Amino acid sequence: MLCDHFCQAEGMYLQHLSLRYFRNYVEQQVKFQAPKIILVGENAQGKSNLLEAVEWLAGLSSHRTGRDRDLIQTNQPQALIQAEMVRASGSLELGAILRQSGRRSLLVNGELVARSLDFLGHLNAVQFSSLDLDLVRGGPTERRAWLDRVLTQLEPIYAHLWQTYHQILRQRNALLKQILNQATDASQLPLWNQQLATAGVRLMRRRHRLIERLGPLAQAWQEKISDHRENLALNYGANVTAATQAPEDLWQAFMEKIQARTVTEQIQGTTLVGPHRDDVELLINDSPARQYGSQGQQRTLVLALKLAELELIEAVIGESPLLLLDDVLAELDLHRQNQLLGTIENRFQTIITTTHLGAFDPAWLSSAQVMTVKAGLVSPTPP
Numbered sequence: 001m002l003c004d005h006f007c008q009a010e011g012m013y014l015q016h017l018s019l020r021y022f023r024n025y026v027e028q029q030v031k032f033q034a035p036k037i038i039l040v041g042e043n044a045q046g047k048s049n050l051l052e053a054v055e056w057l058a059g060l061s062s063h064r065t066g067r068d069r070d071l072i073q074t075n076q077p078q079a080l081i082q083a084e085m086v087r088a089s090g091s092l093e094l095g096a097i098l099r100q101s102g103r104r105s106l107l108v109n110g111e112l113v114a115r116s117l118d119f120l121g122h123l124n125a126v127q128f129s130s131l132d133l134d135l136v137r138g139g140p141t142e143r144r145a146w147l148d149r150v151l152t153q154l155e156p157i158y159a160h161l162w163q164t165y166h167q168i169l170r171q172r173n174a175l176l177k178q179i180l181n182q183a184t185d186a187s188q189l190p191l192w193n194q195q196l197a198t199a200g201v202r203l204m205r206r207r208h209r210l211i212e213r214l215g216p217l218a219q220a221w222q223e224k225i226s227d228h229r230e231n232l233a234l235n236y237g238a239n240v241t242a243a244t245q246a247p248e249d250l251w252q253a254f255m256e257k258i259q260a261r262t263v264t265e266q267i268q269g270t271t272l273v274g275p276h277r278d279d280v281e282l283l284i285n286d287s288p289a290r291q292y293g294s295q296g297q298q299r300t301l302v303l304a305l306k307l308a309e310l311e312l313i314e315a316v317i318g319e320s321p322l323l324l325l326d327d328v329l330a331e332l333d334l335h336r337q338n339q340l341l342g343t344i345e346n347r348f349q350t351i352i353t354t355t356h357l358g359a360f361d362p363a364w365l366s367s368a369q370v371m372t373v374k375a376g377l378v379s380p381t382p383p
């Protein structure tokens, strides 16, 4: 069923997206007219790029690249993303100009906003792609980036706290390099230790809280999808641990650990203590999912994590976020596909990319808006 205005989706609803010199799009207007949207096309035509633009508006970052430059069309100075959406609070217009220099301009309802913080939180989205298997198979970096992306959406201030921590970390690392090269002595170090601990504790407490809340939700999904055969546990593998999560206890533990490692840090010229070294432990039936999980268990786990993320954002924001499914349906077996599609129903406006429509249930397909993506052009799919 197509509709011109706000449709049955109960949460945020994206109505219009406009892209200019974004990845392989020169100038593209896309009108979204249904809670379920399917983008069909061959590989490398621009399907993921479109989802990436929406993901970027949600978190001011992309899971595929850390640099705005990669998002700008080759040989163009800047890219433009604009979105019109409807939320419970009313209509909203978001705009962003990305520049080769890395400098960005962000607009909310046509007004330039000075800080990322004022832009974040207007559009919420959960994206799910085959790259998410790296949450299980990859290293701690992937898992930390995931936590950070979710936290940024739940609590936009987190983006600011993250930046502050990493700025202090960079400066402390520069100092350690200078000490290593005997360009300076260690007298400045205690001051940086304190700053790092203060900023670090803010991240650690939030990551801890997030895992505490995501854990039971993900566990319930893992159990449901595996027909009660699998048990999932999410443990925060914090680099600094303390007896309690009280800020003063964490701060104390941080300071003790960093002081204990000071000689090694000065020999290695880098910071060895802090949340930039955190991890998340994923256990299936008490064994690490990375080493012992079968392919099927790992896929279930990632799906369970994503569904938990979706539920948590919905609960915290009080509105359902957009769901961006990048070519994942084909990778799931029928049972897992049904779990996912059953959860979506009409609760979340969902944009799905696929290389072929064959995998979709005909009833599901008939209620979706289907568009074709070819060489950076989006067009309605002829019936």
Ligand SMILES: Nc1ncnc2c1ncn2[C@@H]1O[C@H](COP(=O)(O)OP(=O)(O)OP(=O)(O)O)[C@@H](O)[C@H]1O
Binding pocket: 022, 023, 024, 041, 042, 043, 044, 045, 046, 047, 048, 049, 050, 069, 070, 071, 072, 073, 074, 327, 353, 355, 373
């Ligand atoms: N900065 C850029 N400038 C110009 N073109 C780009 C840029 N970044 C990516 N592309 C092009 O975008 C295309 C990739 O599009 P995308 O990743 O959206 O693929 P897709 O349609 O989702 O296909 P798949 O099914 O393989 O994921 C490639 O042709 C690539 O060359």
